[in-house]
Amino acid sequence: MFNIDALNPEQQQAVSTVRGPVLILAGAGTGKTRVITCRIVHMIERGISPGKILAVTFTNKAAKEMQERVNEMLPRRSRRDSDGEAPERPTVCTFHSLCVRILRQHIEKLGYKRNFVIYDESDQIGAIKKILSSIHEGKVKSDPHAILGLLSRFRGGGSRASVFEDAEARALAEHVLSRYQSALHACNAVDFDDLILLVLRLFKEHPEALEACRERFRYVMVDEYQDTNAAQFELVHALTRDSRNLCVVGDDDQSIYGWRGAEVANLLDLEKHFPEVKVVKLEQNYRSTNVILKAANGVIRNNARRRGKQLWSSKGEGEKILLQCFDTDEEESKTVAQNIEDDRLVRRIPWGDQAILFRTNIQSRLLESALRQSKIRYQLIGGQSFFDRREIRDFLAYLKTFLNPHDDVALLRIANTPARGLSDVTMERLLAASQERRSSVFTAMRHTDVQERFQARTVEAIRSFIAFIEETRAILESKDPVCLGNWAEDWLRSIDYRAELTRSEKTPEASEARWRNVWELLDDLDDPDGIAAVARPVEASAPTPTTDEVVLAPAPATPLPPPRRRLTRNPSERLAEFLGQLSLDQERAEDKETGDQVTLITMHAAKGLEFRHVQIVGVEDGLLPHSRSKLEGTLDEERRLFYVAITRAQRTLRISHCGGRKRYGQVLPCHPSPFLKELPPECVEDAETAGINPVSSEAGTDWFAAMRAAIE
């Protein structure tokens, strides 16, 4: 239940327009998530069957949050209908998990096996490297990352693919791509782009599958629509071309992911495909002061192609934006730290209310050391993810190999980790043999005529490796309800992976930490909802459900696969599901926001977040806009990035730039960002002209040290 009168008039309009195409232009902080969730609930209250509603987001975090908010708002009675059946729930998920659900049902029609695996970036890099090494065309730039980026752009289509109008580049791309795709297909693997593209192919080749999906999803909503790429648009368009019930929510001014294929044009030119679209602008901001919003408006209006918006708020003017200029980046970092400490002691602002935003990750270094010196607690968002760690990658590669030994990338990763006599040379030769025979490496290893090419000792190593894989696999296939945690513990011990970690790490602490990471994952193996449960410990304290509901209630009903029956599913299915969830939910842990700490974050990663007090550092020409953006002609996107950064602030905003910055070892002169001139002068207070000179650092620290001593 919800009260529509609690929404502002524009929000009400957005919520109550249920039929036909709708574009909700939701400026920063205008209550976007609230509008989407209310719209879903409103549709259900108007009698639309919940099962017919689909809402897609980009991140798992957003999907989870929306799912929860919808569940909270839906009346209890809809938990069970007259038949005693579990009522259908709206489908709220990411683009990619939607495609996984569709593919798990239909992928056999496309020549893949139902238990396909999803390759993440490092798996992709592995596959690319494999191909490049077999081509070894030395003259071509052979940076696997660059190649992968090109392929993704090529496949994603859209304006960025125009690079490939050059016939030669196109031919090369097509060649590498076809090798790449057959390599993945041979491993029964798909990558993130494939998830979308294969569904499009399915729709094209099997119209009945498309028809079923159209019937299933009569009402479609898309969040962060400005971030969709060409393929994602095609998907959405395929679903809604007939029903016309498409509601997209987004903000062209916050489109900052063009470099990875997002097409703002999808939002700007929506009328091309949906001429009857009804446009609703949300301009009332519930986050920031008017000074901050005026600054944001002033900056963004310099962009040419956009649907105009003017953010306003009822929160009053607020403090002016403080503009600080420093001689060097070192001084900048020190003063930022000191600002935070001043705020804490003088204005009682907790660390947790402060965020420092920067353009590039490398800038965090100096900031971190300044904060450490001032004994300020902080959390750095981003950086190396849990899944990029070696031990986690190894562990997952083992799991993938047990599930599907024909997954070459996984198998090659773990074949000699820990060392078991399958040296690089051996694996190299096995790989070549597999390519000759057009089979997987595992299959090649099993053939005696391949084995004959090796020395007796190596053959022995190959055989015992095969035996190890098959024996461990056999346990998975058994009918007993094996505890996956114990199972994994057993084989980890049998290969003595812990010793491997001890050997490769300099300090015992480091290897201990890595081992702990693995153990952390072990705990989740048998957790039915995998990571989701980790992220939502709150749900554990919910009232004890009845026996019936144990099966029905917890899992947000996923409509496409058959209903989950945990106890009867065999271990290998459970493992497959675990891996599937993991590869779709890379965003993990780290975020144990325990206690009071300052947030260090890139402007990109800050999108969607808000902080009471924000400092944007390094607002210099060459950093923001980044020097590379001039070459690529993406100044607009850089300006939007600045706009996103500004609109993160609720109460106060400080912006700083330096006259010199240490880069590649030497201090290079820097100039203020041209964007700074676009800030309306009446919103800004210059630290120097206002006489708020940064306190000389020595005097400052002494004074505050004394003060702290007095307080504590």
Add this chain to the structure above:
DNA sequence: AATTGCTAAGTTTTT
């Protein structure tokens, strides 16, 4: 198999 030394690059990142 592990260590050392050289070279080259050096934005933004989710699924």
Add this chain to the structure above:
DNA sequence: CTTAGCAATT
């Protein structure tokens, strides 16, 4: 300047 990746060496 730093670091990651790779090749050559012990």
